Amino acid sequence: MASGPTRDLTTASGPSKIRKVDNPIELKSQSVEPFRSPDDWSDPASQESGSTMVPQDRSSSFVMVTCVCGRSLRAKSDQVDQEIRCWDCHQMVRVRDPHQAQKVARELSDSARNVINGPDLASVIVGSLIGTLLFCIPFFGVWCAAVAFALFSSTYGEIIHRTSHGSVRESGPGWIATLIPRSVVKFLLGTLMAVGTVLPIWYLNAAYHQSPHWDRIGLTIAFVTWVFIPLFMLIVFDRTDQKNPAAILSYVKIFVKHPLALILALAIVPVSLVVVELGWGLMFYLTGNLAFFSLEYMPTPLIVMGSNKYPAVMLSGIPYFQSSDYRTLPSSIFEMTYLENLRHGYSLVGAIPASLSMSTRNELNAADAIGIFEPFYLIIRLFFTLTTLIFLLTAFSIQARWLGLVLRFERPKIGGDASSVSPASTSLSPAFSTPPGSDS
Numbered sequence: 001m002a003s004g005p006t007r008d009l010t011t012a013s014g015p016s017k018i019r020k021v022d023n024p025i026e027l028k029s030q031s032v033e034p035f036r037s038p039d040d041w042s043d044p045a046s047q048e049s050g051s052t053m054v055p056q057d058r059s060s061s062f063v064m065v066t067c068v069c070g071r072s073l074r075a076k077s078d079q080v081d082q083e084i085r086c087w088d089c090h091q092m093v094r095v096r097d098p099h100q101a102q103k104v105a106r107e108l109s110d111s112a113r114n115v116i117n118g119p120d121l122a123s124v125i126v127g128s129l130i131g132t133l134l135f136c137i138p139f140f141g142v143w144c145a146a147v148a149f150a151l152f153s154s155t156y157g158e159i160i161h162r163t164s165h166g167s168v169r170e171s172g173p174g175w176i177a178t179l180i181p182r183s184v185v186k187f188l189l190g191t192l193m194a195v196g197t198v199l200p201i202w203y204l205n206a207a208y209h210q211s212p213h214w215d216r217i218g219l220t221i222a223f224v225t226w227v228f229i230p231l232f233m234l235i236v237f238d239r240t241d242q243k244n245p246a247a248i249l250s251y252v253k254i255f256v257k258h259p260l261a262l263i264l265a266l267a268i269v270p271v272s273l274v275v276v277e278l279g280w281g282l283m284f285y286l287t288g289n290l291a292f293f294s295l296e297y298m299p300t301p302l303i304v305m306g307s308n309k310y311p312a313v314m315l316s317g318i319p320y321f322q323s324s325d326y327r328t329l330p331s332s333i334f335e336m337t338y339l340e341n342l343r344h345g346y347s348l349v350g351a352i353p354a355s356l357s358m359s360t361r362n363e364l365n366a367a368d369a370i371g372i373f374e375p376f377y378l379i380i381r382l383f384f385t386l387t388t389l390i391f392l393l394t395a396f397s398i399q400a401r402w403l404g405l406v407l408r409f410e411r412p413k414i415g416g417d418a419s420s421v422s423p424a425s426t427s428l429s430p431a432f433s434t435p436p437g438s439d440s
């Protein structure tokens with residue numbers, strides 16, 4: 001309701017809109033606060049236009065707030081984040097920047113678009129190609145990918161730093177220098193992030209003929225890795241001098257102040273995995289191959305006999321239940337099994353990349369089952385892995401930018417809260433110019 005009658009004031013861009021007097025809110029608020037002080041009119045646009053009495057852009061000086069009693073109040077823009085008293089019910093009302101949400105949304109979508117359109121996509125694709133090849137290394141593939149992820153996480157930190165300081169330095173440290181963090185804390189956080197990402201998706205509970213799948217431990221690791229470590233990395237990579245412990249509190253205050261932007265930033269990584277999983281699942285379903293992929297990478301369905309359910313048995317890569325050959329069962333059973341196994345923590349996103357290095361699949365004969373011969377089947381699995389990594393790395397790149405943006409929204413205020421992270425002092429020092437170990 002705040003955007004109803006007050007819209008003319010907050011979005012007015014010309015004198016014609018502002019001079020409207022049929023707006024009851026404007027009349028009321030003018031009786032409370034007739035004019036701005038002349039200092040507020042210094043904006044050159046209003047002087048050029050020749051309108052001296054009516055400011056060109058009121059939205060820059062006044063902020064409309066709605067009290068809990070429903071009364072619209074007008075505050076000066078420099079009262080943002082302070083409290084004013086409602087002249088109707090006399091309660092204190094906090095003044096919020098009406099453009100904050102719009103501004104935040106625009107910045108977030110702009111930076112996400114930059115990742116997808118810009119040169120970053122090339123880096124993401126190259127990184128994903130390298131990751132896919134590493135996954136193919138027998139037995140150690142998953143851990144080789146983890147090392148690559150750890151290196152990538154330094155880039156992640158550098159993106160955070162550049163975004164939060166609003167500096168697009170062409171002459172920053174080279175990417176090779178960026179890949180190797182010169183601080184123990186940064187190195188540890190990057191390694192934890194890589195291991196904490198790889199472990200639950202591609203390693204936990206994996207065994208011969210047993211795809212990796214999520215359990216309570218995996219969920220806990222992923223939760224810590226995808227919620228707390230990004231926040232720690234945000235703080236560590238944003239700061240260049242870390243002597244002031246009070247500054248940590250100012251970060252926490254910012255986190256509390258931008259819950260939505262923060263939740264979006266943290267959610268994008270798990271959401272990207274869900275999108276890949278369901279996207280490929282749907283594609284397999286539409287092409288009639290979901291039953292095969294479900295049987296190949298997930299436990300076989302339970303067969304209901306009376307009131308009991310029995311698991312199937314794998315014999316030479318072909319699932320049997322007692323004397324019943326699964327090939328005689330309708331494929332819809334296996335398609336339902338896919339959804340059922342998703343619920344139990346199994347996923348193709350986890351199983352297929354891991355199957356490149358570990359034999360976590362049931363080694364069904366793809367040529368017999370769906371008419372895909374071995375080399376082409378391998379290409380499908382490689383392409384699946386590549387897609388998964390592209391989505392995941394893109395999500396991490398966007399996340400780094402969004403986290404950095406959360407700080408930049410508040411940049412001037414950080415300087416007020418904690419002198420050690422004032423924009424002036426940090427933007428002058430390049431990201432990795434601090435001596436090794438100075439912040440550990």
Ligand SMILES: [Zn+2]
Pocket residue numbers: 067068069070071086087088089090091
């Ligand atoms: Zn009120």
